């Protein structure tokens with residue numbers, strides 16, 4: 313078991329869960345719409361599959377928000 | 383700078399603030415801020431900066447006022463429908479505060495005009511509704527070492543960060559624009575009008591903090607909120623070494639005009 317934080321909220325995971333799996337677990341339907349930060353650092357999309365999460369990790373899903381002028 | 387009695391009176395609530403005072407108000411009055419987009423975010427930003435007495439406000443927007451804008455773009459009034467947004471905004475600013483010089487650019491910000499337009503300002507506020515221009519503002523500001531405030535709203539959510547040289551830029555967090563149409567715009571998904579005011583006033587406060595040097599900017603932080611729960615969250619970020627524009631080995635050395643989402647353009651032509 314790994315205890316991590318996702319967008320500020322605690323989440324428990326089976327060990328060796330990857331970022332790609334976490335995205336699926338969190339029902340992120342359009343992964344294109346999010347940018348992922350792991351322990352305050354940006355993670356490239358190509359790394360989701362081989363980035364394993366460990367105890368204490370902090371993951372943030374940052375959503376693209378385009379509005380403003382509209 | 384010598385303030386008249388009327389100006390001392392007009393700005394008295396700033397001058398009373400220990401952190402601002404006459405000196406801070408002078409900095410505001412000498413300040414030059416560019417507001418990109420005179421819409422949902424640009425409207426409150428421009429209004430508050432004008433009320434604060436920012437000496438020079440530049441506004442760039444190529445659109446005309448549409449009836450559907452008035453639900454949130456509070457600088458435009460009903461009789462302004464059909465009028466260029468920059469003209470409508472300038473008229474209101476002049477009436478609110480004649481101390482303010484307004485420079486209008488009735489055009490879109492592009493890779494070609496961005497460096498020249500941005501150059502003469504101290505601070506830039508992103509009040510745009512699309513990713514191509516958001517990334518353009520970021521890149522142009524990073525290349526010139528120009529601080530700016532990023533802002534985005536959608537439905538009930540808002541997000542903002544402030545860039546200053548050395549801090550994380552928008553691309554450090556979001557490397558590249560999402561595929562066209564992956565993210566709906568407000569004109570497709572809707573937005574609660576007051577959200578624009580919530581976020582725009584945060585951006586205006588950041589500009590005033592920058593001009594006066596008061597407090598800590600939203601640098602290396604991304605503030606996001608959801609108005610349904612009124613949860614505000616600040617995420618810490620940092621400059622990415624791999625950032626394509628501000629990292630150790632930048633791959634973006636020229637400004638890019640990204641392709642606009644097709645339906646966005648179609649939508650704009652309707653107006």
Ligand SMILES: [Zn+2]
Nearest residue numbers: 551554625628
């Ligand atoms: Zn960067």
